[in-house]
Structure formats: C-alpha cells, structure tokens
C-alpha cells in the first residue's frame with residue numbers, strides 16, 4: 639500500500655463529513671491540504687536535506703508534517719535547553735525540534751537500530767539544525783537506565799517502542815525539570831487502544847500508558863485527537 643501524509647491525518651473527525659460535499663477519501667485529502675496551506679507545511683524533504691531509509695518511507699515510519707510542525711511550535715514556545723527524544727528513525731522529528739531550540743539548547747535522541755542511526759547521523763550532518771543533536775545508539779530502556787542526569791530535561795518526545803511507553807514514562811519522570819513538557823505520539827495506535835482489549839502488543843502498550851498517565855498526579859494533561867493520537871503532559875512544579 640502506498641501511504642501519503644493525509645492517510646495519517648485526523649482520521650478521528652468524521653463529523654466533518656456533515657457539510658463536506660465529497661466522499662470520505664476526498665475529505666481527508668482536502669483537510670490535509672487546508673491545514674498544510676494555512677500552517678505553511680512542506681513535506682520534510684522540502685524543509686531539510688534528508689537521506690531516506692530504503693526499508694521504510696517517511697510516511698510509514700516518521701511523524702506526519704502536522705505533528706512535526708506542532709513539535710517545532712512547542713519547542714519554539716517553551717524554549718527548552720534540554721530535549722530528549724526516544725525513537726529517532728532517520729532523524730526527522732529531531733531536526734524539526736532542533737531547529738526551534740534556543741542558541742544554547744541541545745536535543746538528545748535515542749535509536750535502537752544502527753541502520754536507522756547511521757542515516758540519522760548523516761541527516762544531522764547535512765543540516766544546520768543537526769549540530770544541536772546528540773544521538774545515542776541502543777535500546778532506550780538500557781541507555782536511560784545508565785543515563786547520568788547532570789541537568790534535567792525540559793521536554794521529552796516519546797516515539798519509540800509502543801509496548802513500553804508506560805515504562806518510559808516512569809523511567810524519565812525523575813529526569814524531568816519541574817515544568818517539563820512530555821509529548822507522546824501514537825497513543826491511539828491506529829484505533830487498537832480504543833478497544834476494551836487491544837489486539838496488538840503495541841495497542842496494549844499505549845492503552846497501559848494512557849491508564850498510567852491518567853493515574854499519575856502532578857501533570858496537566860491534554861490528549862489531542864490529531865493523527866494517531868498525541869498526549870501532552872505538562873509537569874506542575
């Protein structure tokens with residue numbers, strides 16, 4: 639199947655069909671075009687010099703441009719000095735976030751698989767924003783388990799293995815600054831997390847994370863029905 643960005647965009651808003659004069663496929667494409675136009679969205683390969691992965695397209699594995707712009711927007715708004723990302727793929731979301739960092743800001747990103755990490759290193763080297771990115775290779779759970787936190791993180795984007803989202807949330811909590819922002823992607827897991835009993839391990843993982851987030855105090859929470867579901871948690875000092 640050939641994916642395009644619109645296929646991952648706002649599948650959660652069938653209500654908009656009411657007034658739209660077209661079929662449901664056309665709705666999603668039209669909505670994408672409208673959002674892209676008024677958010678000045680480009681595809682990532684027009685915004686950065688990107689070497690692709692031969693295994694997965696950016697549409698399949700990367701965040702969609704709507705979320706990429708939101709991440710950039712939130713970094714621009716918050717001006718974090720230290721950002722952590724779990725799940726680099728080929729470095730696209732890292733580049734968008736790094737571009738909006740303050741002059742002394744850095745982004746640490748963790749990728750398990752060397753074949754993606756190598757392409758990400760190349761992508762960081764061929765873009766100015768990449769100079770602010772430090773890539774750590776390995777399983778994020780192990781890497782973070784050994785991590786020496788000299789300064790807390792002001793922002794974290796969780797986008798790695800969905801099965802362990804809840805574990806990551808617990809693991810990073812003590813590494814966060816008192817007013818840190820946590821962003822978690824794909825929490826609907828294509829709708830599986832909406833099922834009383836999810837049918838995939840990833841759907842179970844995101845459902846467990848959502849429950850853990852619900853029961854965890856000390857955060858202001860906002861689940862956005864954007865794309866595959868984006869959870870925002872703002873730590874309260």
Ligand SMILES: C[S@@+](CC[C@H](N)C(=O)[O-])C[C@H]1O[C@@H](n2cnc3c(N)ncnc32)[C@H](O)[C@@H]1O
Pocket residue numbers: 699700701724725726727728729730731732748749750751754776777778779797798799
């Ligand atoms: C959805 S992709 C990340 C996309 C990227 N954040 C973007 O938007 O451009 C998830 C990535 O997490 C990586 N990953 C999966 N399990 C991991 C783990 N245990 N530790 C670190 N990275 C992991 C995968 O190899 C994959 O590259």
